[in-house]
Amino acid sequence: MTSVDHPSGPHLVLEAGRADRHYWRDIWSYRGLLFILAWRDVAVRYKQTVIGIAWAFVRPFLTMVVFTVVFGHIAKLPTSNGIPYAIVVIGGLLPWTLFSSILGDASQSVLSNGNLIAKVYFPRMIVPLSTVLVVLIDFAVSLSILAGVMIWYAVVPGWQILLLPVFVLLALLASLGPAIWAAAIVVKYRDFRFVIPFVLQFGLYVSPVGFQSTVVPEQWRLLYNLNPMVGIIDGFRWCIVGGESPIYLPGFVLSLVVTAVFLWIGIGTFRRIERGFADLI
Amino acid sequence: MADTVIRAENLGKKFVIGHKIERDGLLREVLTTGARAMLRKGADLMRGRPLPAGDQLEEFWALRDVNFEIKAGELVSIIGRNGAGKTTLLKILSRITEPTTGRVEVKGRVNSLLEVGTGFHPELSGRENIFLNGAILGMSRTEMRRRFDEIVDFSGVEKFIDTPVKRYSVGMYVRLAFAVAAHLEAEILVIDEVLAVGDAEFQTRCLNRMSEVAGSGRTVLFVSHNFAAVAALTRRSIVLQGGQLSFDGPVEAGLAHYTSTLAKSGPDRHWGRGKDTTLISAEMVDQRGMSTERFVSGTPLRLRVVVETTGMPGMSLEATLRDQHNLPIGFYSSSAFNQVLLPAKPGRYEGILSLDAYQLAAGEYGFDLQTTQTNIVVDHKVESAVRFTVDACSPDGVAYNFRQDLGAGHLAMRLTGPLEFVPARSSDAPGNPQLARQSG
Numbered sequence: 234m235t236s237v238d239h240p241s242g243p244h245l246v247l248e249a250g251r252a253d254r255h256y257w258r259d260i261w262s263y264r265g266l267l268f269i270l271a272w273r274d275v276a277v278r279y280k281q282t283v284i285g286i287a288w289a290f291v292r293p294f295l296t297m298v299v300f301t302v303v304f305g306h307i308a309k310l311p312t313s314n315g316i317p318y319a320i321v322v323i324g325g326l327l328p329w330t331l332f333s334s335i336l337g338d339a340s341q342s343v344l345s346n347g348n349l350i351a352k353v354y355f356p357r358m359i360v361p362l363s364t365v366l367v368v369l370i371d372f373a374v375s376l377s378i379l380a381g382v383m384i385w386y387a388v389v390p391g392w393q394i395l396l397l398p399v400f401v402l403l404a405l406l407a408s409l410g411p412a413i414w415a416a417a418i419v420v421k422y423r424d425f426r427f428v429i430p431f432v433l434q435f436g437l438y439v440s441p442v443g444f445q446s447t448v449v450p451e452q453w454r455l456l457y458n459l460n461p462m463v464g465i466i467d468g469f470r471w472c473i474v475g476g477e478s479p480i481y482l483p484g485f486v487l488s489l490v491v492t493a494v495f496l497w498i499g500i501g502t503f504r505r506i507e508r509g510f511a512d513l514i
Numbered sequence: 515m516a517d518t519v520i521r522a523e524n525l526g527k528k529f530v531i532g533h534k535i536e537r538d539g540l541l542r543e544v545l546t547t548g549a550r551a552m553l554r555k556g557a558d559l560m561r562g563r564p565l566p567a568g569d570q571l572e573e574f575w576a577l578r579d580v581n582f583e584i585k586a587g588e589l590v591s592i593i594g595r596n597g598a599g600k601t602t603l604l605k606i607l608s609r610i611t612e613p614t615t616g617r618v619e620v621k622g623r624v625n626s627l628l629e630v631g632t633g634f635h636p637e638l639s640g641r642e643n644i645f646l647n648g649a650i651l652g653m654s655r656t657e658m659r660r661r662f663d664e665i666v667d668f669s670g671v672e673k674f675i676d677t678p679v680k681r682y683s684v685g686m687y688v689r690l691a692f693a694v695a696a697h698l699e700a701e702i703l704v705i706d707e708v709l710a711v712g713d714a715e716f717q718t719r720c721l722n723r724m725s726e727v728a729g730s731g732r733t734v735l736f737v738s739h740n741f742a743a744v745a746a747l748t749r750r751s752i753v754l755q756g757g758q759l760s761f762d763g764p765v766e767a768g769l770a771h772y773t774s775t776l777a778k779s780g781p782d783r784h785w786g787r788g789k790d791t792t793l794i795s796a797e798m799v800d801q802r803g804m805s806t807e808r809f810v811s812g813t814p815l816r817l818r819v820v821v822e823t824t825g826m827p828g829m830s831l832e833a834t835l836r837d838q839h840n841l842p843i844g845f846y847s848s849s850a851f852n853q854v855l856l857p858a859k860p861g862r863y864e865g866i867l868s869l870d871a872y873q874l875a876a877g878e879y880g881f882d883l884q885t886t887q888t889n890i891v892v893d894h895k896v897e898s899a900v901r902f903t904v905d906a907c908s909p910d911g912v913a914y915n916f917r918q919d920l921g922a923g924h925l926a927m928r929l930t931g932p933l934e935f936v937p938a939r940s941s942d943a944p945g946n947p948q949l950a951r952q953s954g
Binding site for chain 2: 245246266269276277280348350352355508509
């Protein structure tokens, strides 16, 4: 037990509008809570379901089948160099699901943990970050679909597959910016709870999930890459099938820039609004 | 040696609250005010301001110009009636919310307990919830492991530790939750009214635990309406009134000061609003209907209550009688006891609760009033709405004054018939079985 005569803890000053100097160090010291909250969500998520964590597998698998049938077999969208359509779809679907789950779950996270926020102090950023961990676990499970499909079509990956973790990280960062922004803004303006599912639905069709970005006319491609997921999904496919699905480099760089800008805005907005969370919830 | 661990300077917290304007239901009226409100909200959204519900905005200072210093190892209670700013102050000290003006300096690790069982998840087992709750309250993993057995022991729910807490009874749930909280280690402990849980035996245990914590040299800030607990646990009191510090000093003087502010409050004080109903005023009246603050034991206890309703059906009026230690001693519910509800037509109503002619012990009393929806959801609650004094309690006019502070309860019990002692019939005498057998 620490002696009270010599307070060893931090010396804090609380006043209006004071930016927390040790913000990131504070988050680091609360990392235990981050993992506990993520563990809670995982533990609770599949309680009282029959097939449990298998849902993380079934959902993307069925979506892949539907996309393959609708776009590949009925609409007969072309793929470059005869890559099997299922590979194209799963290569786009995995990063997109990662993005949309993070944005969808994290944007609701602060509101749904309102009771915690109103009663206990901890760096608020912990809450959306913990939902990212939860989504990552589902993502790891659904990676097995990719492995299965590659074995089925006898696709041998090149050295590029080693770069896959880099693109997973990029997909995380790309989704984190908008997700953190939305998590904060939803607390203030609940309207955005209805806007985000709509944006995600829309985004599924404007991102190259069911098709390759090569179908976009050359003069529009740079503009198309303003959607940060375009560069990331392209990169994902490139990791899987290598040179057969090339990366459009200027577009990829643009995607990175957009990602960084979103992240900047997201963190800035969150930190500005989070001080008032307890009063708004 | 006596370091200052908390120093608050000119602390203030402002809220903006919205009021709904009364509408006469004209469609044109509704449309124009609605459109105006929407325009205003749109403008606020652009400027990044919060959107309070309502048509008219009002600023409200929950806390204003509060100054105090607390030294290491001090045991301080914060008292004041609901809405006086106690919880707001605790929330600022525990970094949950920011002050609008002024500043607080805090030295040392603060652990705050504004509610027991924060973050408990019904689907998780008792064991899992201990770890979850501990982490939320700021305990480290090693601390948690070291304290785990102690916590389970204290809660007394070992047998069900692997059962989801949704299967727990309310009592078990609360005991587990408090057990975690009681084992927090911090230099400064901030505790909101959390002792008012569990059965009497558990409450005693909690109080003992609290005094143990208090005795171990930690700084404790404690909010409670339980005067006995405040007096037992703390040495110094800070009394808040309407968001301002009205007293700071020894605990006995603080409690006396608080009681005197309660007594002074007339029916004109502002009670806030409920969602559908609002208690406007209440007073005790004598037989002739005149307002009074003195109750004569043995006469009907009459409360005149004025209440406003939006016409929401199913609203009930309830009253809780409390003694000088603020412990509840009586309860009345218009819907549960008499199936009487507030009128389902909007408007302002007045009613007189004419209660039994109790022989209340001499001393101070208060009534809490509240309106509830179907007996469950509290709509508007006013603590200490009516205060009154009983000067003397001498049932049947005998010259003996039965006082509350004798510790023998609050009711002088009266006979319904004359009490006579007559020689016992021998057959009824339990002390002499032989006699009984002979006559049988």
